[in-house]
Amino acid sequence: MKGCPLHCQWCSNPESINAYPEIMAYDTKCVRCGRCEQVCPKGAITIVEDVRKIDRSNCDFCLECVKACTSGAIEQVGKYMSVDEVVEEVAKDFLFYKNSGGGVTLSGGEPLLQWEFAIEVLRQCQERGIHTALDTSGYTNWEIMEHVLEYVDLVLFDIKHMNPGKHKEGTRVDNALILDNAVRTAGKVRTWIRVPVITGYNDSESNIRELAEFIAKLPIEKVSLLPYHCWGEQKYQRLGRSYHFKNTPSPTDEEIQKLKEIMESYKIDVTISR
Ligand code: SF4
Ligand code: SF4
Known part of the structure; x- marks a missing residue:
């Protein structure tokens, strides 16, 4: 689901941040025919010296250029x-879910941004016997979250940083609400915690230990460590945005293994999801 109240600097799905349809441009596919320039009602597209340029500040996402x-x-x-x-x-895919033990996962973006819509989708899926999961940043009012959780079988709850200042620096929002909702969620529904491991941001031993101390007190089933990767970089370019993590390397296998072992020393079940 498109739309997210967080703006994680490393986000590998930047097209999921804005809660409306938008445009992605592929320079290598463009044959400079000029049709988009002719139809754009905002004059946002120009082809100058064989280069097609889009002035995103003038674009109102009418999508005429796409057509x-x-x-x-x-x-x-x-x-x-x-x-x-x-x-x-x-x-x-109902038969596939049935045979594989799978189901549907609402993800994003942040599905709770459109919580009424999410409830209705989840409710109808459960009615049809489809297992429901919610992948969330947990950044919403507890009243909303509690209501949505009535229709969720499994929560995948993302936690990025334990330090409020660092959390705000990386995501633009404070972590107090998120941590509070993590505690309440784990006490109510089957929960897996997911931690994106971002090189130089949240991969210090002190942060991982603080995280582990917090998680070890919760009745969660497991933690997934998600090592940062730069696969989303080209999407930023296609959306006309800048990418702040351009030269950031992914954590090595050894580094991730070390963090996994630190967490396991707190008697937490930890997996690595590359
Ligand atoms: S319509 Fe625009 S983007 Fe598409 S090929 Fe022609 S010039 Fe390029
Ligand atoms: S989506 Fe934006 S760039 Fe494309 S035609 Fe509409 S205003 Fe112009």
Whole structure:
């Protein structure tokens, strides 16, 4: 689901941050035909010296350029869907879920940003016997979260940093609400904690120990460590945004293994998800 109240600097899905359809541009596919320039009502596209430029500050996401481009060089990311459309799409794989023990996971972005929509999708999936999971940053009012959790079988709860200042620096929001909701969620629904491990941001031994001390007190099932990767970098360019983690390396296997062992020393079940 598109839309997120956090702005994690390392986000590998930047197209999921804004809660509306937008455009991604692929320079290598563009044949400079000029059709997009002709149809853009805002004059946001120009082709100068064989280079197509998009002035995003003038774009109102009318998507006329997407319709005009026959080369696939401007693509729409995100579309509006009704609850019924989403549930029908999910239900197409019902037999697969049944045979594999899987189900549906609402992810994003942040699904709780559209919590009423999320509830209706989750409720209808459960009614059809489909297992429901919620992948969340936990950044919402507890009243909303508690209501949504009534329709969730498993929560994948992301925690980025224990230090409030560092959390705000990396995500633009404070972590107090998130940590409070993590405690309440773990006491209510099956919960897995997910920790993106970002080189130079939250991978210090002190942060991992503080995190482990916090998590060890919760009735959660396991922790997944998610090593940072730069796979989203090109998406930033296609969205016309700058990428702050350009030269940040992924944690090595040895570094991740060390953090895993630190967490395990607190009697936490830890997996690594590359
Ligand atoms: S989506 Fe933006 S760039 Fe494309 S035609 Fe509309 S205003 Fe112009
Ligand atoms: S319509 Fe497509 S191929 Fe033509 S100039 Fe615009 S982006 Fe490039």
